[in-house]
Amino acid sequence: MNEFRNPARPLPRTADMAMDAGLRAFMLGVYNKLALGLVVAGALAYLTGNVPEVGQYLFTQGADGRVSLTMLGMIVQFSPLVMLFGSMFFMKNPTAGGVNLLYWAVVATIGAGMGVLFFIYTSGSIASTFFITAAAFGALSLFGYTTKKDLSGLGTFLIMGVIGLVIAMVVNMFLGNGMLALIISVVGVLIFSALIAYDTQRLKMTYYALGGDQAAMAVATGFGALSLFINFVNLFQFLLALFGGRE
Numbered sequence: 001m002n003e004f005r006n007p008a009r010p011l012p013r014t015a016d017m018a019m020d021a022g023l024r025a026f027m028l029g030v031y032n033k034l035a036l037g038l039v040v041a042g043a044l045a046y047l048t049g050n051v052p053e054v055g056q057y058l059f060t061q062g063a064d065g066r067v068s069l070t071m072l073g074m075i076v077q078f079s080p081l082v083m084l085f086g087s088m089f090f091m092k093n094p095t096a097g098g099v100n101l102l103y104w105a106v107v108a109t110i111g112a113g114m115g116v117l118f119f120i121y122t123s124g125s126i127a128s129t130f131f132i133t134a135a136a137f138g139a140l141s142l143f144g145y146t147t148k149k150d151l152s153g154l155g156t157f158l159i160m161g162v163i164g165l166v167i168a169m170v171v172n173m174f175l176g177n178g179m180l181a182l183i184i185s186v187v188g189v190l191i192f193s194a195l196i197a198y199d200t201q202r203l204k205m206t207y208y209a210l211g212g213d214q215a216a217m218a219v220a221t222g223f224g225a226l227s228l229f230i231n232f233v234n235l236f237q238f239l240l241a242l243f244g245g246r247e
Contacts, residue, residue, distance in 0.1 A: 023204065026207045026221065027204070030225050031228075041233070042111065044112045045117065046118070048113075048115025055115055057070060057073070058115065058116075067119040073113070076109050095219065096215065103226045106229070106230075110229075110233055120246060121246055125244040126240065129236060137196055141228070143197050144198065144200030145204060147201065152201075161187070161191045169184055185241040188237075188238035189238045192238065196235070206220050
């Protein structure tokens with residue numbers, strides 16, 4: 001989600017990598033917002049997945065243990081995708097308030113929808129996978145922040161990879177092929193790991209490109225947190241699909 005880029009301001013090819021107080025403050029703002037978003041999403045997931053009085057509005061579980069979505073559950077599951085695609089068309093000149101509203105709406109709906117994971121995986125494996133994801137995210141983001149290698153060339157490749165991944169997931173919803181699901185999970189881990197490093201470096205370069213424009217940086221903070229949040233959640237879910245212990 002890199003819509004915060006201003007095409008009128010070309011990104012610099014290189015940047016002074018010295019420690020910069022403004023850059024630290026900018027990145028800290030992104031990470032703080034990301035962390036709070038993960039807390040909110042986690043709390044909502046726990047609520048919908050472990051409190052029957054709440055979860056019954058989103059999920060139903062048959063006698064055979066299979067979980068299905070209610071109509072509201074389907075709306076909650078697909079609304080983040082609708083909002084993200086819609087923002088590409090309706091947020092041509094985004095404001096900090098608009099981006100914040102988008103961020104928290106996406107966080108809330110993704111969090112509520114992730115309650116279904118508690119029907120599929122053990123609580124212990126969900127917790128351990130979350131901490132593994134957090135450690136991997138920290139290492140990958142640190143790499144993206146500190147590396148001198150220009151990762152911008154990965155952008156188009158990674159976006160195409162995400163599109164291909166979504167198509168494969170939709171196809172496998174009908175096929176139910178276990179081997180394809182495994183391949184999708186492995187590829188998903190690789191793509192979103194690379195996106196974490198790529199988006200972190202992109203955020204760093206964006207800070208330099210904005211040249212101290214506070215309004216633009218507020219927008220970039222929101223979009224940056226949104227991009228990293230989506231990367232984190234997807235990496236978590238693909239790792240859980242690979243290594244999570246099932247109920």
